[in-house]
Amino acid sequence: MKRFMLTWVLFILCAGTANLSLAQSTVYTPATDLTLVGKVLPTQQVYHRVDTADHPDMPPAVKRLLTNSAGLAVAFKTNSTTISAKWCTSPRTTLSNMTAIAYEGLDLYIKKDGRWQFAGVGRPNGDCTEYTLVRNMAEGEKECLLYLPLYDETTSLEIGVAAGATLQPLNDPFQKRILMYGSSILQGASASRPGMAYPARMSRAAGLNFLNLGLSGSAKMEKAVADMITTIPADAFVLDCVPNSSPDEIRERTAYLVNTIRQHHPKAPIIVIPSTVRENGAFDQEVGKRVQAQNEQIKQEVAKLQRSGVKDLYLLSYPRQLGEDHEGTVDGSHPNDLGFDRMLQQLQPQLLKILRKCDLAGR
């Protein structure tokens, strides 16, 4: 017992010293003093995606999801050899099909040889965490991109660098604005960390700003949501909302969403993504039939709209879905990083081809 007490006292002392040394040597700056990347619309609470007070008729679930910081990142440059963060999120805890790092943690990329490269994560520990994402780096200035939690509300965020080091805003590294409206899969379930959400991967790969309006389980094309979407300044609109919409909802709501976007954004391409495979649908016949019906319905709706004269409306195709080994999901519905990779290998070239055709992407 005596030995146990001594160990415990030593532990508390050491933990205290470690925190003290972190606190002494690290200088924190609010992320709001740096560059916020991926904003869908300006908001009062800076890490929300849309101010829901402006759109009172939207469903409650959509309003709640718009407080999640999915797709947001902070861009900065520093010559610090260590990068830390202090952040707080809501009291909610991680879903069983996600890591806490993806749900409420941070994900740091640093430019290396002209490309964004993964550098470290911020592991959440309760609602407020202080964490060193990377240490022992070489001297010299680094360009950094820190992704925020995908599924939680971020209520505060500060970036920490070594005392005496520089810390400055970095210009938004991404061009144009491609608004992506969709389901949990778009929001980032179940990427292993925030930077692995598929719009974030496409942004880094193509240098374009794919804005994440993923609304987990709630991308159902309601009129109030469609009206909100049309207020978003964007050069193109990608719709990945088929997985959440029933065949009936797809039949009843697609035309309004597409026509309303077209009315407010006459030149923006509108690109529709069919539902990804539901791997549990291989055995659960009801699930299998539903996905087939959703994809049949969206195909019909897009064809109808194209015939009615809507220009620059495209439907992508999924020639090989998430892979022939059926291992691309965490739970049958949500791609894991392997599934996302296979998804991007198919969708990204199609998407970029359209954006290039519309002069929105480089060769």
Added chain:
Amino acid sequence: MKRFMLTWVLFILCAGTANLSLAQSTVYTPATDLTLVGKVLPTQQVYHRVDTADHPDMPPAVKRLLTNSAGLAVAFKTNSTTISAKWCTSPRTTLSNMTAIAYEGLDLYIKKDGRWQFAGVGRPNGDCTEYTLVRNMAEGEKECLLYLPLYDETTSLEIGVAAGATLQPLNDPFQKRILMYGSSILQGASASRPGMAYPARMSRAAGLNFLNLGLSGSAKMEKAVADMITTIPADAFVLDCVPNSSPDEIRERTAYLVNTIRQHHPKAPIIVIPSTVRENGAFDQEVGKRVQAQNEQIKQEVAKLQRSGVKDLYLLSYPRQLGEDHEGTVDGSHPNDLGFDRMLQQLQPQLLKILRKCDLAGR
């Protein structure tokens, strides 16, 4: 308020009815009446991997980890169109770099066209959960393989099928016994679900029983652990313990582990895997140097042992590590499913080639 109360009462009634209907129509059988696949050694608590009382000198962390059910699966056949499970795990909760499904959930595969195919997961909800993994299946007998939690202790498990349906043990579908000793990466961090741990993937791909002796953070080749490993009946031994062992530990301990295995298993091939890349080591120079030193050291030790006359000792190589995009980990250290896939593409052919040469794997 009145409306809220009414909603709440209705919710409770509905939830009660749903549970009741699940309870009425589902018949549960203890998993111990079925076939347990992947057992390292016989144990008193059936879902432990090794009885630690038999090896009192092992480090406490190793003893605790041996209570985790990593690598265990239940094999059965049933004509039920629905498969449920009731299971309990310890009060521990998921690590921030894992999903709860992987840490303390279940993962079901069903034979389809001669191959094991993912069918559904058991999402944990607290320490004890009842969950339907798949429903609405076609009639007919199915061969099933249900993977247990990777990182938690499983204290009980029952398989549920529809009342009146058959449920019988299925013969162990895997041949031979390939003991794999290694780190968290082997144990399954950070696969998205239990069946995605890399030994499980190799077992399904090759039809061989790769036994999971992954010891998260604690695969350090201690003498007492080496002595325990030699008691395990196995046709081959794979050592993936470099990531947890310091260069000094590798220098001091590899020879004892390899020689002791060879002494007790004169004909079993011993196959060593170098440490996977640490993606955070691209920026953290200390981490980068350590991995390089670990891999240099294991190369020297294996070469020394080969020169000293140890036959059938192999060191695999990692020509392309986890991919040129550096996206193959959840946190810098632990592969995500994408990283595991890239790892297997490189290691599995080398491993199977050796096992074939030793007549342990088919052509």
